[in-house]
Amino acid sequence: DTAVSQTPKYLVTQMGNDKSIKCEQNLGHDTMYWYKQDSKKFLKIMFSYNNKELIINETVPNRFSPKSPDKAHLNLHINSLELGDSAVYFCASSSFGDTQYFGPGTRLTVL
């Protein structure tokens, strides 16, 4: 009964490719997020999304886009991958204003 799940766990791809990471939550939360953890283990918010509002961290390149088919899913699409995109990406969910629960992460390696 995994609360927040992500697929795939590992993703290795070439520069210039387009890829997607999927996230699903079964907690009934109304808000989902994507975070990036770099090589120094620093976690940084990328997006916050619920059915009313998308908040984008201004530092995120527009090659990254979240897409939500329904309240339980928030997928991350990345176009024209670059070496600097290599990192671990975490999905999280919460009821708005409440504690966020994180998924297990997807390690993306761009060659």
Place this chain on the structure above:
Amino acid sequence: EDQVTQSPEALRLQEGESSSLNCSYTVSGLRGLFWYRQDPGKGPEFLFTLYSAGEEKEKERLKATLTKKESFLHITAPKPEDSATYLCAASFVNAGNMLTFGGGTRLMVKP
């Protein structure tokens, strides 16, 4: 810009040697202060949420406290299984529900 700073970056303790981790944050507009534990290769695991100065929460050997400018995570008589990276995060009233994370404290407890 809202900021969260953790110290020390790394901490080595002997089993049973109590200590405290520090998290300081931008003073204005704190909505909530969160503590997470992260094990290698895994997502952050929720520990505590604190909302107001003077609030304290406990779980087993861990106790989190909050003042108007910082939070402490006290570890009493730690065991080797407490070894992990401890992350502090804050949500601010001007940033929706997005979390700003500190750099983490890597705790190592030797038997």
